[in-house]
Amino acid sequence: MTERAGEPLSGREPLPGPREVTEIMVSEPISELKVIETPELTLVQEPPQGVFQPAYQLSTEYELPPGYGETRIVLQVRDPYWLHAYWEIARETLVELESKLGPSSVLAAQKILRVHDITNLEFDGTNSWYSFDIPVTEHANNWYINVERANRSYCVDLGLKSQDGSFVLITRSNVVKTPRDGVSEVIDEEWMTIEGIERAVQPAGRGPSSPEFVREVSEKREFLMGSEAITSISSPGRAMLAAPRGFWLKADVEIIVHGATDPTARVTIQGVPVKLRPDGSFSVRFTLPDGTQVIPIEARSADGAEVRTITTTISRKTD
Amino acid sequence: MEQGYLAIVLHAHLPYVRHPEFPEFLEELWLFEAITESYVPLLKALNRLAGDGVDFRLTISFSPTLISMLRDPLLQERYVRHLDKLVELAEREVDRTRWLPEFNENARMYRDRFYEVRDIYENQYGRDILTGFKRLARLGKLELITTGATHGYFPLMELHRTCVRAQVEVALDLFEKTFDMRPSGFWLPECGYNPGDDQILKQNGIKYFFTDAHGVLFASPRPRYGVYAPIYCPSGVAAFGRDMESSKQVWSAREGYPGDFDYREFYRDIGYELDYDYIRPYILSDGTRISTGIKYYRITGKTDKKEPYRRDWALNKAAIHAGNFMFNREKQVEYLASVMGKKPIVVAPYDAELFGHWWFEGPEWLDFLVRKIAYDQKTIRLITCGEYLALNPRNQVSLPSLSSWGYKGYNEVWLEGSNDWIYRHLHKAAERMMELARSFPSASGLTVRALNQAARELLLAQSSDWAFIMKTGTVVSYAVKRVKDHIGRFTKLYHDIKANSIDESWLGEIERRDNIFPDIDYRVYCPVESDNVTGAVAV
Numbered sequence: 001m002t003e004r005a006g007e008p009l010s011g012r013e014p015l016p017g018p019r020e021v022t023e024i025m026v027s028e029p030i031s032e033l034k035v036i037e038t039p040e041l042t043l044v045q046e047p048p049q050g051v052f053q054p055a056y057q058l059s060t061e062y063e064l065p066p067g068y069g070e071t072r073i074v075l076q077v078r079d080p081y082w083l084h085a086y087w088e089i090a091r092e093t094l095v096e097l098e099s100k101l102g103p104s105s106v107l108a109a110q111k112i113l114r115v116h117d118i119t120n121l122e123f124d125g126t127n128s129w130y131s132f133d134i135p136v137t138e139h140a141n142n143w144y145i146n147v148e149r150a151n152r153s154y155c156v157d158l159g160l161k162s163q164d165g166s167f168v169l170i171t172r173s174n175v176v177k178t179p180r181d182g183v184s185e186v187i188d189e190e191w192m193t194i195e196g197i198e199r200a201v202q203p204a205g206r207g208p209s210s211p212e213f214v215r216e217v218s219e220k221r222e223f224l225m226g227s228e229a230i231t232s233i234s235s236p237g238r239a240m241l242a243a244p245r246g247f248w249l250k251a252d253v254e255i256i257v258h259g260a261t262d263p264t265a266r267v268t269i270q271g272v273p274v275k276l277r278p279d280g281s282f283s284v285r286f287t288l289p290d291g292t293q294v295i296p297i298e299a300r301s302a303d304g305a306e307v308r309t310i311t312t313t314i315s316r317k318t319d
Numbered sequence: 320m321e322q323g324y325l326a327i328v329l330h331a332h333l334p335y336v337r338h339p340e341f342p343e344f345l346e347e348l349w350l351f352e353a354i355t356e357s358y359v360p361l362l363k364a365l366n367r368l369a370g371d372g373v374d375f376r377l378t379i380s381f382s383p384t385l386i387s388m389l390r391d392p393l394l395q396e397r398y399v400r401h402l403d404k405l406v407e408l409a410e411r412e413v414d415r416t417r418w419l420p421e422f423n424e425n426a427r428m429y430r431d432r433f434y435e436v437r438d439i440y441e442n443q444y445g446r447d448i449l450t451g452f453k454r455l456a457r458l459g460k461l462e463l464i465t466t467g468a469t470h471g472y473f474p475l476m477e478l479h480r481t482c483v484r485a486q487v488e489v490a491l492d493l494f495e496k497t498f499d500m501r502p503s504g505f506w507l508p509e510c511g512y513n514p515g516d517d518q519i520l521k522q523n524g525i526k527y528f529f530t531d532a533h534g535v536l537f538a539s540p541r542p543r544y545g546v547y548a549p550i551y552c553p554s555g556v557a558a559f560g561r562d563m564e565s566s567k568q569v570w571s572a573r574e575g576y577p578g579d580f581d582y583r584e585f586y587r588d589i590g591y592e593l594d595y596d597y598i599r600p601y602i603l604s605d606g607t608r609i610s611t612g613i614k615y616y617r618i619t620g621k622t623d624k625k626e627p628y629r630r631d632w633a634l635n636k637a638a639i640h641a642g643n644f645m646f647n648r649e650k651q652v653e654y655l656a657s658v659m660g661k662k663p664i665v666v667a668p669y670d671a672e673l674f675g676h677w678w679f680e681g682p683e684w685l686d687f688l689v690r691k692i693a694y695d696q697k698t699i700r701l702i703t704c705g706e707y708l709a710l711n712p713r714n715q716v717s718l719p720s721l722s723s724w725g726y727k728g729y730n731e732v733w734l735e736g737s738n739d740w741i742y743r744h745l746h747k748a749a750e751r752m753m754e755l756a757r758s759f760p761s762a763s764g765l766t767v768r769a770l771n772q773a774a775r776e777l778l779l780a781q782s783s784d785w786a787f788i789m790k791t792g793t794v795v796s797y798a799v800k801r802v803k804d805h806i807g808r809f810t811k812l813y814h815d816i817k818a819n820s821i822d823e824s825w826l827g828e829i830e831r832r833d834n835i836f837p838d839i840d841y842r843v844y845c846p847v848e849s850d851n852v853t854g855a856v857a858v
Contacts, residue, residue: 062807068747076475076742077721079729086743142739174478177514179721179729184539190716192551254415254594270417284414285597293418 067141073158075173080150080181085113086142087158089170097160101168109160110135114167115145118175119153125169133161150181253316257295258283264302270295288316321700323547323652323663324707325692326559327685328529330506331358331671332382332470334784334801335835339393343604346797350388351401354448355612357675358389359436360682362451368689369460375689376701378462379452379671380506382470383490384782386449386497387835395446402440406433408601408611412589415597421627425615428630453498462703465494466506468836471781472733474513474721475742479749481850482781484519485843489778489836491523496838503705504528508783509733510561510668510724515852517552517719522849527557527704529668534722535560542717547655547663549708550717558719559704564651565667568644569678576640577678581632584616584625585677614679637680641687642695649698664707665699725787737795738786744806745780751813752777756844759816768830769821770841773812775833777844780805808833 073087098106112135116128136143147154156173257269263280266273274282286293292315299308333353338344368375388394409430416422444451455461467473467486476482487505495501505525507516512530520528527549535546535558542550546560569575576582590602590611602608616625617633648665655663674681692701708714725732734742755770762770780802788798808829815821 062803062810064744064803064806067743074478074742074746076477076730076734078731078734079727082731084734084739086739088743176477177721180537180539183537184541184717186540188540189543190540191713192555192716254597272414272417285411286417287415287419287422289418291418 071171073156073171073173075154075156075176077176077178078144080178081147083115083145083147083154083156083176083178084142085145085156085158085173087171088141089158093170097168097170101160101162105162106160109162109168111138112136112159112161112167113143113145114157114159115147116155116157117147117149117152118155119177121153123155123175125157125172135161147178150178153177253288254285255288255314256283256285257297257312259297259310261299261308262301265299266302267297267299269297271298288314290316290318320697321662322656322698323665323700324702325565325648325652325699326376326378326664326666326702326704326707328378328380328506328666328668328704329361329671329674330380330382330466330668331385332380332466332508333385333388333672334782335384335388335469335779337388337391337394337832337834339832343397345603345607345609346794347394347397348401348609350385350394351398352610352612353672353676354389354398354440355402355405355433355436356679357672357682358448359439360675361671361685362448363435363439364682364686365455365460366451368686369455369458371690373690373693375460375693376462376703376706377460377689378464378504378703380464380466380504381449381452381494382466382506382508383468383493384470384835386465386493389449390447390497391834399437399441399446402433402437404601405612406430406437409433409613411597412613421629422615425628425630426613429613449497456498456500462502462504462705463494463498463500464502464504464506465490467508468493469778469782470508470784471778472509472511472723472730472783472786473507473516474511474723474730475733476749476781477513478746479753479850480515480519480852481753481844481846482749482777483513483516484522484847484850485774486778486781487519487523487525488843489774489839492838493836504703506668509787510534510722511730511733511783512558512719512723513721514718517556517558518554518849518852521552521554521556525556526708527559529559529561529666529704530719531722531724531728532561532563533728534558534719535717537720537722538717539720540715540717543715544659544661544663547659547665548661548711549664549704549714550719551714552718553716557704557708557714559664559666560719561668561724562665565644565648565665566669568647569667569669570673576636576644576684577673577681578618579636579640580618580620581629581636582618583614583628583633583679584618585614585679587614587616587625589613589615633680634683637684638687641684641691644684644688645691645696645699649696652699662711664702664704666704732790733783733786735790737792738789741780741786741789741802744802748777748780748806748809748813752809752841752844753846755813755816756842757846760842760845762841765821765823765826766816766819767841769812769816769826771839772826772830772833773809773816774839774841774844775836776805776809776812776829779833779835780809805833 067088069090070088071090071093073085076084078084094106101109112133114131114133116123116131118128121127121129134143134145145156153175155175157169158171158173159167159169161167258281260279260281261267261276263276263278265276265280267276267282268274269284274284276282292313294311294313296309296311300306333349336344336346336349338347365377409426412426413423413430416426440446440448452461452463456463468489469486471482471486473483473486476486491501501524503526505520505528507528507530510529510531512528512534517528532546535542535550538550538558542548546562549557549559551557567574569577588610590598590609598608599606601611615628617628619625651665652663674685678684689701692699722728723730723732752773755773759766759770785798785802789795
């Protein structure tokens with residue numbers, strides 16, 4: 001592994017147990033859907049005017065089941081040093097364990113995750129390079145697992161560890177492989193064309209003197225993992241202004257010029273045309289800055305023969 | 320003769336948000352804002368470049384969810400209504416600000432923009448702006464590619480690569496029907512690459528994809544040229560790594576161009592600021608204030624006291640920044656070419672919505688940049704990755720590393736305390752979908768409809784956006800609801816299909832709501848031998 005790989009990419013500080021603890025670990029036989037979507041099509045109707053309609057409350061609520069009535073553990077990679085496991089133990093499995101070990105020893109045993117490093121191995125349950133145990137709490141159904149080495153394959157056994165130290169396997173996870181956290185130690189080069197026909201191991205002719213180039217480039221430039229970017233459009237749905245600190249007051253002044261004339265007339269305010277409503281009325285709103293505004297309002301009949309003008313002067317002064 | 324290449328890639332994606340069951344829906348505004356502020360302005364800029372005879376090459380990835388929304392008649396109709404109201408508001412704003420010259424100038428700018436967008440959207444493209452991008456692709460200016468069907472995050476589908484294949488195949492099918500061609504490249508959602516997924520791309524005729532920088536830098540064997548030349552996965556698909564330097568200049572919220580004080584301030588929108596009675600007709604009908612897109616201030620500085628936006632200053636800055644970006648790429652390429660002994664390719668991918676929506680002046684920056692590259696220098700040439708591979712068919716073979724472009728570079732954004740609960744359900748639904756596809760190799764009638772709908776529900780539940788939103792904490796309840804709804808609907812379909820008791824009227828309603836991928840064939844979930852890819856083997 002490389003020097004720069006040593007940078008803590010993901011924070012190695014221990015995570016405090018599972019974040020999402022669900023009380024039910026032994027799942028009930030499936031009753032997966034609590035609520036069924038109502039079939040009636042009444043939802044297309046417009047809600048009554050002015051009735052508050054929260055944007056994201058559909059007519060139905062699905063509640064997902066805590067589990068699916070099966071015994072399994074699934075392992076996923078979070079980053080080079082962290083795995084995530086979720087699991088479920090079916091009721092039958094517990095019953096089976098109790099009949100095998102006796103209810104009291106099941107109760108007394110500690111539920112553990114046994115994490116195996118099985119890189120490049122045909123794992124037979126015992127031959128891992130190394131393994132370590134994580135005691136998990138009774139009702140936990142998922143866990144973040146810190147592993148020491150990147151670019152390794154892992155699998156996890158969920159089981160019971162009894163007080164005498166013996167281990168009973170409940171279920172074994174899938175195998176995952178963590179990614180590298182630095183440049184590869186493998187420097188053999190193979191080149192090929194897009195057809196892949198002339199696969200040939202061949203050193204490139206001219207070029208950087210060694211594959212150190214990669215390291216050079218990645219160290220030379222400030223290397224950022226992932227973007228600290230502005231996030232996607234999904235985030236600014238409500239681009240709220242931060243409220244000012246402390247007691248505060250904001251004030252501004254707007255005025256409304258409104259009136260009515262013959263619906264066929266042409267009206268201008270300060271020489272700028274105004275759109276009339278079908279009944280000949282009009283209304284325009286202005287933000288009024290400090291100072292004086294002279295506001296001529298002019299209506300001209302459709303044939304241009306008649307003109308009426310009303311002029312208003314208004315001034316504002318803010319101290 | 321150029322010394323190296325620059326590949327600019329814009330990834331355009333929004334999750335599928337369409338709610339016919341409501342007269343209006345807050346989250347549908349994501350699409351509307353993106354059309355008004357990003358997609359149409361980008362199209363306009365590209366058309367202007369092409370019209371002026373500027374030689375350029377850009378790559379745009381359109382996600383299948385976005386494609387589907389852009390072509391959906393209901394959303395098109397709603398968008399036009401939305402735009403009509405924007406035009407009306409902008410007209411009133413021109414009146415209102417008559418005695419405030421600095422604001423009035425901006426009000427006129429918005430009014431003119433909205434009229435122009437409406438003209439482009441309605442009259443020029445008959446509401447289907449994708450035809451505009453398609454035309455540019457035909458002209459050889461654009462390389463169009465796509466991404467996972469619903470932007471599912473592939474590395475967390477490792478348990479069922481059949482799901483990865485379905486995301487790819489459903490996407491390519493829709494893309495082909497939209498653009499009358501197969502894409503040569505593929506944008507992995509969130510740049511999420513999991514070793515082995517390239518084999519699925521290979522089977523579907525894809526020639527290249529993108530990873531974040533460390534996806535290629537940490538590939539094995541160690542890539543000789545870092546991210547400045549693609550590598551071939553053992554499957555023969557090329558991986559191009561993102562260049563961090565060019566990324567940061569544009570992307571970074573702290574040091575990037577978009578934070579310049581002369582640029583438009585995103586967070587000061589009249590929707591939140593003007594008198595309630597006045598703005599009331601232009602916000603949500605429940606009275607919730609929203610962004611209107613009309614924003615009068617420039618960033619100004621690290622202050623709450625913002626100054627009015629000066630369009631001329633902002634455009635001037637966009638030109639300066641384009642020049643700066645080009646200069647930096649020239650220096651970068653000169654250096655790289657000198658140490659590599661071959662022409663480097665600098666790959667600069669961005670979210671398309673950054674341009675125009677977040678970074679208001681982004682489309683103009685791009686326009687300036689493309690022109691400057693065409694006329695003001697000879698060191699770099701714009702290229703698409705497809706074209707690069709045609710010119711450089713011989714590349715190093717190396718397997719990229721698991722990676723994403725999310726925070727910290729791996730899977731954590733989509734797998735952490737806020738969202739890890741979803742995988743239990745997504746995985747179960749995936750298994751059940753595969754089980755259904757196996758059990759019903761040749762269903763007919765209502766069963767086919769139910770099976771196809773089950774496939775849609777699974778795909779919709781898999782969108783990376785839901786986990787992302789849960790993590791970022793923006794509209795969490797909506798994202799949670801979406802996952803629960805799709806999984807819930809899927810589960811009901813699963814049980815109904817197995818019990819042969821499909822509720823036709825309910826199914827009809829769900830088909831109407833979740834109407835994406837009308838031509839989907841659920842059999843895509845029938846597992847095949849090659850789904851057991853072997854990418855994860857140690858190299």
